[in-house]
Amino acid sequence: MAGATTRSRLAVLRVRQLCAVELKDHCDLAVIDIYQQPELARANQIVATPTLVIEFPRPMRRFIGNLLNTAGLVVELDLAAKGKIIL
Amino acid sequence: MKTSRAKSPARATLLPKCPTGIQGLDEITDGGLPRGRPTLVCGGAGCGKTLLAAEFLVRGAMQFDEPGVFIAFEETEKELKANVASLGFDLAGLVRRKKIVVDYVHIERGDAQESGEYDLEGLFVRLNHAIDSIGAKRVVLDTLEVLFASLPNEAILRSELRRLFRWLKDKGVTAVITAERGRESLTRHGLEEYVSDCVIVLDHRVNDQIATRHLRVVKYRGALHGTNEFPFLIGEDGISVLPITSLALNHVASSERIATGIPRLDAMLGGRGFFRGSSILLTGTSGTGKTIISSNFAQAAGRRGERVLYFSFEESPNQITRNMHSIGLRLEPLMKRGLLRIHSARPSLYGLEMHLATMFKEIATFKPHVVIIDPITSLMDLGTDSEGKGMVTRLIDYLKAGQITSFFTSLTQGGKAPQESEAAMSSLMDSWILLQDFEGNGERNRVLYVLKARGMKHSNQIREFLISDHGIDVVDAYIGASGVLTGSARAAQNALEKAAVLAGQQEAAQLVREVERKRAALERQISSLRADHKTEAAELRRIAEQVGTSTRLLGTERAASGILRQADANVAAGARGKARPGRSK
Numbered sequence: 001m002a003g004a005t006t007r008s009r010l011a012v013l014r015v016r017q018l019c020a021v022e023l024k025d026h027c028d029l030a031v032i033d034i035y036q037q038p039e040l041a042r043a044n045q046i047v048a049t050p051t052l053v054i055e056f057p058r059p060m061r062r063f064i065g066n067l068l069n070t071a072g073l074v075v076e077l078d079l080a081a082k083g084k085i086i087l
Numbered sequence: 088m089k090t091s092r093a094k095s096p097a098r099a100t101l102l103p104k105c106p107t108g109i110q111g112l113d114e115i116t117d118g119g120l121p122r123g124r125p126t127l128v129c130g131g132a133g134c135g136k137t138l139l140a141a142e143f144l145v146r147g148a149m150q151f152d153e154p155g156v157f158i159a160f161e162e163t164e165k166e167l168k169a170n171v172a173s174l175g176f177d178l179a180g181l182v183r184r185k186k187i188v189v190d191y192v193h194i195e196r197g198d199a200q201e202s203g204e205y206d207l208e209g210l211f212v213r214l215n216h217a218i219d220s221i222g223a224k225r226v227v228l229d230t231l232e233v234l235f236a237s238l239p240n241e242a243i244l245r246s247e248l249r250r251l252f253r254w255l256k257d258k259g260v261t262a263v264i265t266a267e268r269g270r271e272s273l274t275r276h277g278l279e280e281y282v283s284d285c286v287i288v289l290d291h292r293v294n295d296q297i298a299t300r301h302l303r304v305v306k307y308r309g310a311l312h313g314t315n316e317f318p319f320l321i322g323e324d325g326i327s328v329l330p331i332t333s334l335a336l337n338h339v340a341s342s343e344r345i346a347t348g349i350p351r352l353d354a355m356l357g358g359r360g361f362f363r364g365s366s367i368l369l370t371g372t373s374g375t376g377k378t379i380i381s382s383n384f385a386q387a388a389g390r391r392g393e394r395v396l397y398f399s400f401e402e403s404p405n406q407i408t409r410n411m412h413s414i415g416l417r418l419e420p421l422m423k424r425g426l427l428r429i430h431s432a433r434p435s436l437y438g439l440e441m442h443l444a445t446m447f448k449e450i451a452t453f454k455p456h457v458v459i460i461d462p463i464t465s466l467m468d469l470g471t472d473s474e475g476k477g478m479v480t481r482l483i484d485y486l487k488a489g490q491i492t493s494f495f496t497s498l499t500q501g502g503k504a505p506q507e508s509e510a511a512m513s514s515l516m517d518s519w520i521l522l523q524d525f526e527g528n529g530e531r532n533r534v535l536y537v538l539k540a541r542g543m544k545h546s547n548q549i550r551e552f553l554i555s556d557h558g559i560d561v562v563d564a565y566i567g568a569s570g571v572l573t574g575s576a577r578a579a580q581n582a583l584e585k586a587a588v589l590a591g592q593q594e595a596a597q598l599v600r601e602v603e604r605k606r607a608a609l610e611r612q613i614s615s616l617r618a619d620h621k622t623e624a625a626e627l628r629r630i631a632e633q634v635g636t637s638t639r640l641l642g643t644e645r646a647a648s649g650i651l652r653q654a655d656a657n658v659a660a661g662a663r664g665k666a667r668p669g670r671s672k
Contacts, residue, residue, distance in 0.1 A: 002206075002208035002209065002211075002212060003208070007204055007205070007206070010203075011203070034208070034209060034212045035212065038212045038213065038215070038216035039216065041209050041212045041213045041216070042190055042213050042216070042217075045192065045193050045194065046209035046212075046213070047192055047194050047207060047209045047210045047213075047234070047238075048199070048205040048206065048207055048208075048209055048210075048238065049205060049206060049207075049208040049209045049212075050205065051199070051205075051209065052202075061200070062199040062200070063199070063200050063201075063202045064199050064200070064201055064202065064205045064238075065201050065202040065203030065204055065205040066202075066203035066204045066205065067202050067203050068202070068203035068204070069201075069202050069203050070202055071202075072200040072201075072202055073200070073202055
């Protein structure tokens with residue numbers, strides 16, 4: 001994310017919620033503010049903000065936006081099949 | 088050429104410019120791209136957008152001490168380094184010395200899913216970070232449009248791009264943004280609507296199987312610029328744009344004269360030959376001796392110790408030297424001494440522009456005093472008339488700027504008036520020598536005349552020119568009542584005249600002899616008359632004497648007889664000496 005904008009905060013909120021509820025915190029979540037660490041933007045190929053990068057399990061996936069629409073994310077994380085859609 | 092332009096006070100008030108260092112581009116744009124503003128470079132695939140952008144950055148870092156940031160959307164840093172290394176640019180070294188930052192922005196469509204609102208702050212942060220890390224003054228975004236393919240929401244993208252260009256301006260960097268050419272608009276995604284300061288269009292066209300790249304400044308807000316299409320090359324030293332018409336026509340004209348190597352031709356040119364640094368055209372149909380005259384010129388220059396660069400588009404260096412040897416012209420010694428270089432190339436080897444670039448390069452390295460192009464028409468056939476003329480103009484401009492004498496031969500088609508066929512070139516030439524074949528009496532003879540010679544008194548006479556084992560000889564053609572006679576007709580006419588003179592001389596001698604004879608005869612007559620006269624005079628004297636004697640005798644006789652007759656009356660008369668026999672009887 002880039003700075004503490006409403007959009008950033010919403011995205012962080014949504015992803016934290018997802019981690020807690022769906023993944024039962026079986027995950028490592030790092031929140032990076034590229035304003036603070038601009039070199040990490042380059043290292044992680046960030047263009048749009050906010051971007052959610054799922055590094056593991058492979059392959060690496062990216063979701064850009066404030067995560068208001070998580071349909072794609074749900075499919076990617078294979079949550080739909082287990083009937084655990086709550087978001 | 089690039090940076091030496093003096094800044095006049097008037098220019099200071101104009102838009103500040105950022106020199107690209109790209110050969111020719113700064114001339115067209117009168118100083119470079121608008122400083123602190125974005126410039127859009129658009130064109131189709133393979134027309135050199137990325138190279139132009141890269142050169143702008145590399146030259147900025149190397150020549151103008153302006154570090155740059157290259158944001159690559161299409162190529163990785165490694166690929167980019169390899170690509171520009173082919174132009175002789177050490178991008179890797181510049182990156183190491185922190186003069187240039189290359190940031191490869193990689194996003195693929197399948198890679199990122201949209202899940203709500205977003206902005207391109209990531210790109211801004213990366214750009215900002217890169218600029219600040221080396222204090223960059225120049226930025227290249229190549230090719231921004233990749234974003235349209237990888238990011239789904241065009242509305243967001245457009246508003247973000249607008250923000251990006253605004254941000255670049257605020258940042259005060261001179262930016263080059265490349266974009267793919269669209270079908271109906273300048274760019275496929277209409278980027279030109281955001282970049283309004285300067286738009287350059289590149290184009291790659293194939294004409295008669297020969298591809299030429301063109302560059303055109305479509306728009307340059309707030310500044311004068313050349314609006315024409317200019318051909319450009321991607322050579323070993325990067326891009327060079329070749330302005331067809333140099334904006335300035337202010338080369339120095341030397342008044343030094345150089346001999347042609349043919350004394351009679353020098354005599355026809357005011358006695359001293361051509362001006363140094365002038366452009367000379369030699370036209371003629373095939374076999375009129377163009378190469379021979381050019382070689383002669385080359386030799387004359389070489390003997391003066393000048394360097395001559397001979398571009399031949401018909402013969403190999405070896406063939407030229409062999410052929411010239413046959414007329415007693417030895418070019419090898421000059422070649423060995425490094426005074427003559429013959430550069431042979433087939434005209435069809437590559438396009439007009441490439442030829443021109445090669446020639447420029449040869450000229451720049453050899454630094455000749457005289458350049459011979461034999462024949463220029465082979466080159467001009469490669470492009471359209473206007474392209475050919477443009478090329479010659481550029482070449483002449485270039486040579487004149489360096490005070491290099493240029494000697495062009497031109498092969499004219501038979502049947503056409505030579506003056507007509509060379510109309511395109513003639514205005515560019517200072518001197519023009521015409522070679523012609525005269526056909527008649529079952530033979531062809533070569534004649535030569537000076538069609539024009541700017542700035543010097545020149546002969547208006549047609550001269551016959553002969554090629555023998557000893558080289559070239561220019562002789563007077565016979566001009567008389569029956570027109571211009573050359574070759575054997577001239578010889579025959581000469582013989583006729585000689586015979587006539589001889590006959591005249593003989594007649595005169597005859598006349599002299601006749602007069603002499605007459606005089607002798609007269610003298611003989613005079614002397615015979617004199618002799619006659621002498622005889623007559625002698626006779627006369629003799630008679631007179633006789634008469635005197637007889638008179639005397641008569642007197643004495645009379646006196647005697649008078650004495651005898653006692654006559655004294657006639658004694659006195661008889662004593663006077665005059666006999667009067669009648670009366671005395």
